[in-house]
Amino acid sequence: MALKVGIQLYSVRDLMNADPLGTIGQVAEAGYKYLEAANHKALEDDGVGFGVGPEELNDIMARTGSKVISAHIFPFNEDNYKKVISYNQKIGNHTVVYPMEVFKDYDDTMRKIEVYERMGKMAAEEGMQFLYHNHYQELQEFNGEKVLDMIIKNTDPAHVNLELDTFWVLRGGVDPVALMKSYGTRIKMLHQKDFAKDTKTPVNMFDVVGKDTYITREVFNQYKCNDDFVEIGYGSMDIQKIIDTALEIGSIEYIILEQDATKLNQIDSVKRSMEGFHKFEGIVWE
Secondary structure: OOOEEEEEEHHHHHHHHOOOHHHHHHHHHOOOOOOEEOOOOOOOOOOOOOOOHHHHHHHHHHHHHHEEEEEEEOOOOOOOOOHHHHHHHHHOOOOEEEOOOOOHHHHHHHOOOHHHHHHHHHHHHHEEEEEEEEOOOOOOOEHHHHHHHHHHHHHHOOOEEEEEHHHHHHOOOOHHHHHHHHHHHHHEEEEEOOOOOOOOOEEEEEEHHOOOOOOOOHHHHOOOOOEEEEEEOOOOOOOOHHHHHHHHHHOOOOEOOOOOOOOOOHHHHHHHHHHHHOOOOOOOOH
């Protein structure tokens, strides 16, 4: 068994904004055939953010030898879930991902977890997998419990599981490998980036923002430092150990590149990460 390498198309978002269909071709030429979409305007676009219907997208996928294996959908709620699910089923994608959330306190967290459980149940009833994607704020604690632990504890694994972003786990002050072993098969996909060796930012983001800060989206963006990111295999993260642990767990099929920031052209960046991925064992591209 090996992990399949995919790409979150947010990694090439500037190119996607200018020419989404052409960018898919460039990404495929770079070696990424397993695509994760990022649709953050899901009330206006029922699809995966490419601005085309499912039939046309299927033609593009066939021409490039690509496949949409998951999609970040926001918002995903009672108003649009049937249309979103219908579109994704037509393109052969059976995984929807809740991409980001902020949490004010314990009660706010529990209310939001109820929403994830409800939406996950609705997705499961339609044959879809619902995953939650973390950042570092899910490692914040309320009433002595980490938010991510609360999500795991208060949702049904038949309805809600994780797309674990190992970079943001690290930035939340937690060892990604230890957390992976703790959550086990609740993890279905991995997001992978790398932490720059030469950045001046502390690894633990709570040393920057404080443990008791309400991490709103504005706060998150304010303290997000582009110098912290580097291409896969060129930073300080023990990515081989992450891959090995994922294979031991056995429930994780894809390890997905998400490059939040780069000093390179975005296509050059994902190509460099592809070169970096070749340093590791236990992964495949085709």
